[in-house]
Amino acid sequence: MNPPTDPPLAVAVYRERRERLLAALRAAGGGVAVVRTAPELARNRDTDYPYRHDSYFYYLTGFTEPQAFIVLDAEARDDEPASLLFCRPKNAERETWEGFHFGPEAARDAFGFDAAFSVDEIDTELPRLIADAPALHYLFAQSGELDGKIRGWLDAVRSQSRSGIAAPVALVDLTPKLDDMRLxxxxxxxxxxxxxxxxxxxxxxxxxxxxxxxxxxxxxxxxxxxxxxxxxxxxxxxxxxxxxxxxxxxxxxxxxxxxxxxxxxxxxxxxxxxxxxxxxxxxxxxxxxxxxxxxxxxxxxxxxxxxxxxxxxxxxxxxxxxxxxxxxxxxxxxxxxxxxxxxxxxxxxxxxxxxxxxxxxxxxxxxxxxxxxxxxxxxxxxxxxxxxxxxxxxxxxxxxxxxxxxxxxxxxxxxxxxxxxxxxxxxxxxxxxxxxxxxxxxxxxxxxxxxxxxxxxxxxxxxxx
Structure with a gap:
């Protein structure tokens, strides 16, 4: 199945916004930031409301598919990815019903990310990324589901404490930084x-x-x-x-x-x-x-x-x-x-x-x-x-x-x-x-x-x- 006719708009614009946010995180002491897009919502029985992405997520990515996360790692070294996307994997059967999905590899290239993964891998990758990070930044009160995931990722890191791996000691609301950028x-x-x-x-x-x-x-x-x-x-x-x-x-x-x-x-x-x-x-x-x-x-x-x-x-x-x-x-x-x-x-x-x-x-x-x-x-x-x-x-x-x-x-x-x-x-x-x-x-x-x-x-x- 072919990709959309129109390419993503102004990829450089979204990449520059991510770089600005990474610079702000480093200036504030570092850490890892996580932003999730909006969930799909059922309208009734087997029908969803027309999907609309989360504004904060779109501001940083230009990516409009559901089931996606962006991770910005201010702790990444020069040879490590600092801007990561988690999105739905390619699925030919699902595309028959819903149309084209980028998938991680195509999305990485099309939207200018350093790396991309299947969203199915996020519960494995996030604990690895936030291990030993000084802070975890996210949008407070965005959703109970996200709060639950945050707790799960932190617990996964804390379980490794006997190996000398530490969980972030600070949870920081990302909203003020993004609000000032978007203003x-x-x-x-x-x-x-x-x-x-x-x-x-x-x-x-x-x-x-x-x-x-x-x-x-x-x-x-x-x-x-x-x-x-x-x-x-x-x-x-x-x-x-x-x-x-x-x-x-x-x-x-x-x-x-x-x-x-x-x-x-x-x-x-x-x-x-x-x-x-x-x-x-x-x-x-x-x-x-x-x-x-x-x-x-x-x-x-x-x-x-x-x-x-x-x-x-x-x-x-x-x-x-x-x-x-x-x-x-x-x-x-x-x-x-x-x-x-x-x-x-x-x-x-x-x-x-x-x-x-x-x-x-x-x-x-x-x-x-x-x-x-x-x-x-x-x-x-x-x-x-x-x-x-x-x-x-x-x-x-x-x-x-x-x-x-x-x-x-x-x-x-x-x-x-x-x-x-x-x-x-x-x-x-x-x-x-x-x-x-x-x-x-x-x-x-x-x-x-x-x-x-x-x-x-x-x-x-x-x-x-």
């Missing part, structure tokens, strides 16, 4: 994320173009999923949110069977995953192609809040700074519309100090983005001193970090809220990479200005016979 995106990663955002933007444009009152949420979701796959993405990066009317006030509402009404907005938070990297886009638009006056009022407030956050996103500011900028604009808008009564709050500062806005804006303005839609990495600086309240300071933004910028307003029907704004939910979200001077938006191939959205939707209607 900063290299050009290879940014290029994939840019393409993922372009595909997702096309899907949003398609949804806007075909949207008509009387459609269901799931029909719009189908248009999104069609575009993701048609343009080469592996699938959605997360469960698609397609929310009509009041459903948009539910933050993680899944696309359901609600019918789009003529006078309602539609909120779509959906994006694809491409070659292991996520995009994340939200747009809100009128089902009939034209914003009503109250819808436009709130939409322009959210858009202004997003622009304030974008303008603030640059190297040297705290992760919290874009959120603070967005909150100030949203708080002012809530006062100006009377959604928050001026009788209770005389100024924006009062609204912010008492968090009165949180009733209508209850999430943060962004999150890290990368291999995972809510990507890894600390939001606070764990190496800095705590303040008087015991909190760590927010992390400082730096070039090549990637994050979302996504303010919103969610106005549920309530007696103390002007009725014209009832059940309006709006969120606007784009993907950004921090540059040396500011940030670049990766996802602006889909309209964001209200006039541009209306123009796109009007053009799709007039173009129909």
């Amino acid at each position: 900063f995106k290299d050009p290879h990663e940014v290029a994939i994320m840019r393409r993922a955002a372009q595909i997702s933007a096309e899907a949003h444009r398609r949804a806007m173009s075909v949207c008509r009152p009387g459609m269901t949420e799931y029909e719009l979701e189908a248009e999104l999923l069609y575009t993701f796959r048609r343009r080469g993405a592996q699938g959605p990066a997360y469960g698609s949110i397609v929310a009509a009317g009041a459903n948009a006030c539910v933050l993680h509402y899944p696309a359901g069977n609600a019918v789009l009404r003529d006078d309602e907005l539609v909120l779509i938070d959906a994006a694809c995953e491409l070659d292991g990297y996520a995009s994340d886009i939200t747009r809100t638009f009128p089902a009939n192609g034209r914003f009503s006056s109250p819808q436009r009022e709130l939409y322009d407030i959210v858009l202004a809040a997003q622009q304030a956050a974008i303008d603030t996103t640059r190297p040297g500011v705290s992760f919290e700074a874009p959120h603070d900028a967005a909150v100030r604009v949203l708080a002012q808008g809530l006062l100006d519309t009377g959604i928050i009564a001026r009788e209770r709050f005389s100024s924006v500062d009062d609204v912010i100090a008492e968090r009165a806005y949180a009733r209508f804006y209850m999430h943060r303005t962004g999150h890290w983005l990368g291999m995972d839609v809510h990507d890894c990495g600390d939001y606070r600086d764990r190496g800095a001193p705590r303040d008087a309240q015991g909190a760590l300071p927010w992390r400082t933004l730096a070039a090549s970090m990637t994050l979302t910028i996504e303010p919103g307003l969610y106005i549920r029907a309530a007696e103390d809220v002007p009725e014209r704004y009832w059940d309006i939910g709006i969120r606007i979200e784009d993907d950004a990479v921090v540059t040396e001077t500011g940030c670049e938006l990766l996802s602006r191939d889909v309209p964001v200005q209200a006039d541009e959205i209306e123009a796109l939707m009007l053009a799709s209607r007039t173009a129909q016979p």
